[in-house]
Amino acid sequence: MEQLSRLAGTVRPGGRTARVRASVLDATQDELVEHGFHGLTMDQVAAKAGVGKTTVYRRWKSTAGLVADLMNELANQSMPHADTGGVEADLLANALSVMEALNDDRLGATFQAVIAAATCDEQAEQALRAFYLRRIEEWAIVVDLAVKRGELPEGTNANEVIRAISAPLYYRFVVTREPVTLAVAEASVARTLAAARAGAFVTTPD
Amino acid sequence: MEQLSRLAGTVRPGGRTARVRASVLDATQDELVEHGFHGLTMDQVAAKAGVGKTTVYRRWKSTAGLVADLMNELANQSMPHADTGGVEADLLANALSVMEALNDDRLGATFQAVIAAATCDEQAEQALRAFYLRRIEEWAIVVDLAVKRGELPEGTNANEVIRAISAPLYYRFVVTREPVTLAVAEASVARTLAAARAGAFVTTPD
Numbered sequence: 520m521e522q523l524s525r526l527a528g529t530v531r532p533g534g535r536t537a538r539v540r541a542s543v544l545d546a547t548q549d550e551l552v553e554h555g556f557h558g559l560t561m562d563q564v565a566a567k568a569g570v571g572k573t574t575v576y577r578r579w580k581s582t583a584g585l586v587a588d589l590m591n592e593l594a595n596q597s598m599p600h601a602d603t604g605g606v607e608a609d610l611l612a613n614a615l616s617v618m619e620a621l622n623d624d625r626l627g628a629t630f631q632a633v634i635a636a637a638t639c640d641e642q643a644e645q646a647l648r649a650f651y652l653r654r655i656e657e658w659a660i661v662v663d664l665a666v667k668r669g670e671l672p673e674g675t676n677a678n679e680v681i682r683a684i685s686a687p688l689y690y691r692f693v694v695t696r697e698p699v700t701l702a703v704a705e706a707s708v709a710r711t712l713a714a715a716r717a718g719a720f721v722t723t724p725d
Numbered sequence: 726m727e728q729l730s731r732l733a734g735t736v737r738p739g740g741r742t743a744r745v746r747a748s749v750l751d752a753t754q755d756e757l758v759e760h761g762f763h764g765l766t767m768d769q770v771a772a773k774a775g776v777g778k779t780t781v782y783r784r785w786k787s788t789a790g791l792v793a794d795l796m797n798e799l800a801n802q803s804m805p806h807a808d809t810g811g812v813e814a815d816l817l818a819n820a821l822s823v824m825e826a827l828n829d830d831r832l833g834a835t836f837q838a839v840i841a842a843a844t845c846d847e848q849a850e851q852a853l854r855a856f857y858l859r860r861i862e863e864w865a866i867v868v869d870l871a872v873k874r875g876e877l878p879e880g881t882n883a884n885e886v887i888r889a890i891s892a893p894l895y896y897r898f899v900v901t902r903e904p905v906t907l908a909v910a911e912a913s914v915a916r917t918l919a920a921a922r923a924g925a926f927v928t929t930p931d
């Protein structure tokens with residue numbers, strides 16, 4: 520799974536400040552899942568987290584600030600890149616982690632809510648972009664390793680390969696609203712790899 | 726462009742009922758673009774369209790009903806599939822029509838709003854899915870023609886090829902929130918074609 524479905528904050532070390540943050544982000548995710556971004560309020564998050572309202576307002580400023588910090592934390596807890604020794608298995612691990620995250624009730628609803636929020640709130644948009652750029656960078660390593668091993672052509676754009684693995688899954692998840700199945704994940708890997716092997720991801724350096 | 730940016734309803738024949746519908750759908754799109762789905766109200770659409778509220782409530786029932794009919798009309802007015810005689814040029818025409826629609830201020834904002842609406846409203850979700858399945862079916866014809874001409878392998882799944890052309894564009898548009906450039910559209914065609922030529926879109930019949 521791309522990241523833990525429920526934030527693991529309550530068991531992590533770090534004292535009161537870290538515990539407050541974990542409670543607030545967990546409550547933010549609960550509220551997002553239940554009511555969406557338009558139904559998210561600072562007061563309800565504070566109440567659910569058992570934290571004073573002034574603390575929440577002072578530290579996170581706005582509901583968009585809560586969403587940004589939640590996405591930051593989800594990125595921190597997301598699965599690091601695989602390293603199986605083979606590009607096909609590594610990319611399949613990537614596709615499966617995305618598929619499982621989207622199909623997880625809580626995480627899937629979180630992504631839906633933040634994707635919706637990003638269409639009308641600039642801070643949410645930046646948080647969403649930052650989350651995915653971090654995930655892409657993390658997994659791009661498997662493509663660079665494949666190039667070093669001679670499995671993919673020199674000059675293959677690693678970030679673009681990782682975007683291409685995710686794109687068909689998200690296209691179904693948020694655009695055509697079709698199921699993101701194992702067959703979809705496997706096909707994405709097979710098609711992306713076929714194109715990459717044919718040199719279609721070789722780009723001139725930026 | 727995938728479809729006209731502004732609905733062409735006011736110049737189309739069809740009498741009063743058709744004119745009322747065109748005005749109401751145009752007002753619906755205006756309001757969606759300006760306020761998003763959460764800011765869309767039946768009363769404001771009626772006022773902007775210059776149509777009685779009871780007419781709007783009777784005919785469209787809800788704001789989701791307005792959005793569903795708008796998407797239906799946008800699909801009606803969307804660009805039919807290309808037929809250049811070559812698969813690469815046909816698929817590029819498809820990618821460019823998607824790119825231009827997403828980058829059109831009014832249409833792009835309409836898609837953003839409906840994609841956001843679909844995350845929290847089942848009727849909007851169905852309308853969105855129906856729109857894209859119609860667009861995919863329309864353009865899948867170019868892939869079937871390419872198979873007949875021997876440009877792509879027998880058994881190539883035409884709908885999947887068309888999904889694959891759009892997916893990287895929408896992934897940037899709604900997920901990573903990155904620009905959908907000409908380079909992105911061209912790369913999508915090149916990569917999808919490379920995979921299709923390698924047989925990666927050949928599927929067993931459903």
